[in-house]
Structures are given as C-alpha cells and as structure tokens.
Amino acid sequence: MSRQRFIDRKRELEFLERAYKSGRAEFLVIYGRRRIGKTELLLHFARDKPHVYFLATERPYRDNLRELQRLLAGFLEDELFGKVAFEEIDELLMAFAERIEGKRVVLIIDEFPLLVEHHRPVLSLLQKAWDLKLSRTKIMLILCGSSVSAMESEVLAYKSPLYGRRTGQWQLTKIPFFHIGEFLPDYTIENLVKTWGIVGGIPAYLLQFDPKKGFDENVVENVLSKGAFLYEEAEFLLREELREPANYFAILQAIASGRSKFGEIVSSTGLDKSLVSKYLSVLQRLRIVERGVPVTATIKEARKRGLYSISDNYFAFWFRYVLPNKGYLEAGLAEEVWERSKDDFNTYMGSVFEKLIGNHEVFLRLTGFRFTKLGRWWHRGDEIDLVALNEREKKALFVEVKWKELSEREARGILKDLERKSELVGLEGWEEDHGMIAKKIGGKDELREEGWLVWDLEDFGELRSLS
Template sequence: MIVGRETETEILKEALGTSEAELIAIYGRRRVGKTFLIRNVYKDQLIFDFSGMHNSSTPEQLESFTLALSAFSKVSIPLATPRNWIRAFEILKTYITAQIKRKKSVIFFDEFPWIDSHKSGFLQAFEHFWNSWASNQKNLVVVICGSAASWMIRKIVNNKGGLHNRITRRIRLLPFTLNEAETYLKSRRIILDRYQLLQLYMILGGIPHYLKDIKTGESTAQNIDRMCFTKDGLLENEFKNLYDSLFIQADKHIAVIRALAGKPMGLTRNEIIETCHFTTGGGTTKLLEELLESGFIEMYIPFDKNVKQSIYKLSDEYSAFYLKFMEGNKNSGPGSWVKQSASYSWKSWSGMAFERICLKHIPQIKKALGISAVYTQESAWRYAPKTKENGTQIDLLIDRQDFTINLCEIKFSTSEFTIDKKYASEIQAKVNIFREKTNTKKTVFPTMITTFGTKSNEYKLNLIQSEVKMESLFEVLS
C-alpha cells in the first residue's frame, strides 16, 4: 500500500501515457521510500531493475548488472559479464528492443550514483545509451534514482554534458508529513494518540523505513527504547552509516551536523566555517549544498536580510536526537529511554524539536490561520546587539502580502500552555524590538503555536491575536 505520494504517483503514471521516451530522475535522502514507490507504481511495467552497490568496483558492478539482466530475461544460461559499460548497454538494448514492441515499459536504475564509481565510464556510457537510442523509443521509460541527492542534482538534473536538458520529469521525494506518518502507521494497525505520534516524529521524522519498525502495543517510549537503546536496535548504528553511504568525505558533513545540533537557533555560513575550522571557498559551499539537497539541513533567509545572511538549521530529526541522547550514552538496555524521557533534558530538547516540526508544516499552520490563499514569506529573526541593550530571537515570522506579519511563538508542553506576566512581557518586548529594528509598517499579530493550546487568561486575551494547536499540524492540505 502506498501512503501519500499522490503527486509523485501522478507524475510517474503520466509518463506511461505519453507517446515519447521518458527519462525520470527521482532523488531524496536515504530510507525515504524512493525504491518502494517506483517498484509499486510500475510493478506491471517494470522489465529491468538494477541497483548499484555501495563502495564496489566496476567489475563487481558489471557482474551484478549481468546477473540482474539474466534474471529478468529468464535465460537458461547466465549471460557473460561484459568488459565495460558500453558493452553492457548494448546487451541491455538487445533485451529491451523485444520487450517494448508490445507496450510502454520501464527500466529502473536504483542507487545510480553508486554505479558511477571512479573511472568506471558508467555515466558516459549511459549518456550514449540514452542519446543514441533510448530517447527515440516511444514505449520506453527510464527511471534513475539515488539517495546522494546532491550528486543527482549536479550530475543528472544540472548536467552540462550529454544529459543536458534530457530529464523529462524530476521528483524530489520528501519524508512523510505528520498526517502521512499517521496514515502509514494506521495502515500497519498501529494506533497512537497524536501527542505520542508527535513525540515519535520528533525523534524519527517522517522516514518510512524508521516508522516501519514501530510495533503495535508499544508506547512511543517503548518503541524508541527498543529501536535506539537496545542491542541490534534498528537505529543504534544508523548515524554514521547514514552519512558514510551518501558522502565521500562524510566527516566534514558530520562536523556541520554537530555544529548545528549545538546551535538550535542556527548558524550563518561564516559561523559554520569558524565552528568547524573550515577554510573559506567553494568547498564549504558545495558541502552545504549537499546537505541541503539531501534534506539534512534547511536554509532560512532572516526577515529583511539577503541570501548572504542566511541561517542554516539542522532539520533531520534522527540526527538531532542521536547527538543529544544516543551518542556516548552509557545507560543503554531495556527501559533506559523510558527513564530518560521523563528527564528535564528531554523536556528542554522537546521544545527545539517541536519548533523543527512546525517549520516543516508551515502550509498546515497557514491553513489553521485561515491564510492559505495569501502569499507569504516565512523566516526567523534575531537581533544580537553589540551594546548592553536587549536582543531577541523570534521562532517564526510569517510575512503576509495583506500587510500583516504573524510573529509566532512555538511552545511544546504536556498540557495547556500558560502565559504568565513575565512571559507576556517577553513577547511584548519581542514585538517592540522587531518593530523598532526593522521599521516595519505592517500590523504584527503575536501568534502562539502549541501542543494543546494556550490557557485563557488576561495575558493571552490582551496580547495573543491567533493560535495554532498540534491537531492542526496533522491536517490534510486540499
């Protein structure tokens, strides 16, 4: 059963109805469900399926390719392994030609970047295969897929050579939203209330492979305990394997992730360079682009600033959780997380994790505020004075075309959140500093985004103009 992915499924099915060859590139971070989507949508049209092997030599990749082709062509004697990729694609052409005479058919190259090992000649051979033959076969759909999203963007989508402007459709597959995660778990007969689902998402994100390991009859704490803190748990050793499988110099990528995990409010490019002891130049820019395209970090342009002053934030839930609670943890074993989840450290971290989720569900927040149809720009904002005057940090600003700004405060709590006199003063100070330093003429609406709402009292009634509850984050967008 495919949960969500309606837009992506429609794109894939549309390719079957055209009268021309299609070359589809699909990319997204590891474990997000790319292979599952392709194999399920195209289960009746798939005539060849080959997956690259991580850190394998060209002879090994060629042998694996030949074995896959032998299996699909159902020959009684296995095909001989070709000496190079040019020959491999000639053999593939011979097999495909007979298959595509009858109907539109699909061939699928999974983990495409892994096949293109050093000096393999694979990408050049694929370019020749597509340009000289495949692009003229009206009954052929070629799908190439990769978890190394930055490689896919650089070498395929933005290719300057033989594949320049050859991609007919592209899909960047993102993790599940809260609603999709809830639907997916229900399809597996796992029923949890939305507060527990939110806690799961704060740790696992919307990664289908992780959610697949959730067991019925276990609470969120029990599931996390088993997956992260017990021997052979699914996520016990996932962190390093995740980055090593995607990036050649993964240590540098991990250094950025560590730096951002330690600064939840985010860092500028220069601050990242300083924290990680990098040298300035294109290497850092490329590294950040790779993390952005792979979905591990997000870039935000602060209100009233330009792109050079962008703030980078960690967006991968599992990475943030691993670095805070799993790495170097000595309290592993059954029951260890159940105890930690009641600690002050967890409660403090939850606020930052909830903010991370809200930033991924801005369309749902806009719907709850009744401004889905209004053009908006979203950003964070901070003022760090060099003098003794007060600075401030704003979690989320929704700058609206209708001359209004929602100044959002994001608070995670186990019950209704209460605004007391002190916190009301802090919110008002944020509004005042923001108005003064930006010189905005727009109306500013202080807005609360909370788990269970904000308790009605004089401070809320006199200050807060709008509010959004956790339930709204689970909404389906029309």
C-alpha cells in the same frame, strides 16, 4: 512503506503516471536519501504495468550486466536472449528495445550509482543507447539512486554524458507530518509530534516504531539500544554519502551543541574556513543542515546574518542524545540515558516544534494565512519565532511557538510581548495580526474572543482527521 498499505506519495505517483501516459520515450531520474521510500514508490507505481525492476549491487559490473540480461530475458520469455554474449550495457539495452518496439515498458534501474562506480563508461554507454535507439521507442527508463551527491554530479550535472537526455526528475523527500499518524494510528498528537522530532518523515524510520508500544519504549528499544536499526544509522549514512565523514561529524557535533554561527563552527572544529564552508554547502544540499536568515533580511544582510541548524530531525536527535552517550549506551544503559535526558528533550522539542510549525504546509493548514514569505526574525536581543508575510496584500502574522502547557495568564503575557517585538520589525502601513501556537493554551476561547489568534495540539488533532 507501510506494514499494510502504501502511504501518501500522491504527487510523486501523479508525476510518474503523467510520464507513463505521455506515449513517448521517457527518461526519468528519481533520487533521494536512503530509507526515503524510492524503491517502494517505483514498485507501487509499476505493479500493474509491464515492467522490469533491476537492483544494481556491489558486485562487479559484468555480474550486474548478466543479472540485468537475465531479468530482461525473463520479461521477454526468451531463453536465447539470455544466452547472447553482450559485452556492454548499451548493446543489451538496444537489443531489448528492438524486441519491445511499439510496446510501453517500464525499465527501472535502481541504485544506478553502483554501476557507475564499478564501470564509469556506463554513463557514455547509456547515452549512446538512448540517443541511437531507446529515445525512438515507447520505453520508460527510470534511473534511481540513494547517493544524492552521485546522482546530482554523475547523472544530472551539466558535465554528465546524460545531461539533456532526461525528460524529468524528482528528488524524493520526507513524508509530510500529517501522514505519519498512518504509521502509528493509536498515538496521541503529542506523541506523534515527539516521534516526528526523533525520526522526521522517513518511512523506514517510522516503521521501526512499533504501533503497539508506547513512545518511551520505542525510543529506548529502537533508537538508543545497541544493535537497533537507528542506533548507528547516522554513522552509516554519513560514511556512505561522504568522503571525509570525520570532518562532517565534527561540524554536526558543533551545530548540535549550539554553535550556530559560521565563526563558532570554525572555532569549535579547528578546520579551515574554506573547508567548513565547503562541508556546510554539502550538508545543506543533502538537507541535513540548513542556514536560516531573518525573514525580512535583504540579500546583503542575509550574507552576514545566517544561523546554521541541523534540519534533519533524526540527525539532530542522534548527535544530541546518541553520540554523546555512546559509552553508556554501549554498556546497555539505554533506559537510564533516556530517563536522564527527558528534561533536555523537552527543551529540544521547543526547537523541533518551531521547525514543524515553520513547515509551509503545516503553517498554512493550521492558520489559514496565505503568505509569500515565512520564517524567523531576530535583531540583537529580540526574536520572533515565526513571521508570515503576504507581500502582495501587505499583511503580516506574527507567531510565537511554545512547546509548553500555558495558562491563560502566561499566554496573554507572551502575546503582549509579541506585540511589542512586532513593532521592531518595521512594517509600517501593514495590516498585522498576532498569534501563538503551543502544546496547550488555557483560556483559548477567551483569547480568541479578544482577537488573538491561538492554536494548540487540540487543533492539530482536528487537522489530523482531515489528512
């Protein structure tokens, strides 16, 4: 996951280590989108343990079975085991389990959905092997997959033959923001935030950025240039994961262009309402799109007032700057496209910065405010970027987020208006504080002396040193 060392994944490793030390048979399911770092995590975990790592490929089922058999025979150091004519995976795994009975062995089957795709009985055969033999050994079986939809429907779902067998599961998500500086140690905190706004916390994407090159150069060479890894990655991912990518493209294009209400998306795409609803649900499950509601909304209000946005930064950037400029980019005009896009990118970073601050871990570490709810608030023409509520203690923190360098006068005006808007939220009897987070705030110390809670990227830099 890193050019020199493994970065973060502390919680995931602790989860795997606890399972390994349980001493009983373990059946774990590890999944997450492509490039998230699943394979690196599992290999890092297993590096000092007796293990077999098998990567399923697009080859026919029998070829995959023979390759798995070859690896198991190599682990056992038994040539004869490699020559036995196993017809199915259950026979192979049960024979292997007999040979290792009493020993703790980690068996990783990576890209498991490919096995299912080529031979659907694999699910029932694996169930049989687990029930009859593997569950009575000390094996640690790990199924891993990049197709989130396949792993959830074929492995984790109630109707799956494997339902009820797993002893644990973990959906791998992105690297937290405060760790991405380990990929780009010489970047300023501002450039790290901008990089996060383009590739998010996907390890494989962060590795595309050369730490010896500047931010603009990395964007042009590694995202906007034809042939670059990130140039067509969005298309590849959608086609791999989804059956009707064209319709999903239309929906993501609509959201990227500013259509955030359900009705607006329907009108823009021309698709039937029921289809749009279905596609949006899939995109939400894949964590590409999110639906936000006012933080104080009731369940009834939440059904009506939701706004959609692209939550995945890479997809948000790609649909805003790559896809609409494909003609120019195909002609080799990446530098010109980026130069022309910079003013709009600054606007784009406003929503990105708000999203970053709205991350629970980031908000807590930066403000120190303990909350039970955190989110945006809006009503008619008024909006507050973030409202943090501590419902147990009846405390609230209202925060405006600005990707701007503000003078003390500008900051004071925004904070005064925030006070006005906070009265509209209607939290009578609550203890309230008001604050601001911006790229840079002039007169920060003076504002703090007056009781305002203000932070800027300088405070981010201090947190970065604690990561």
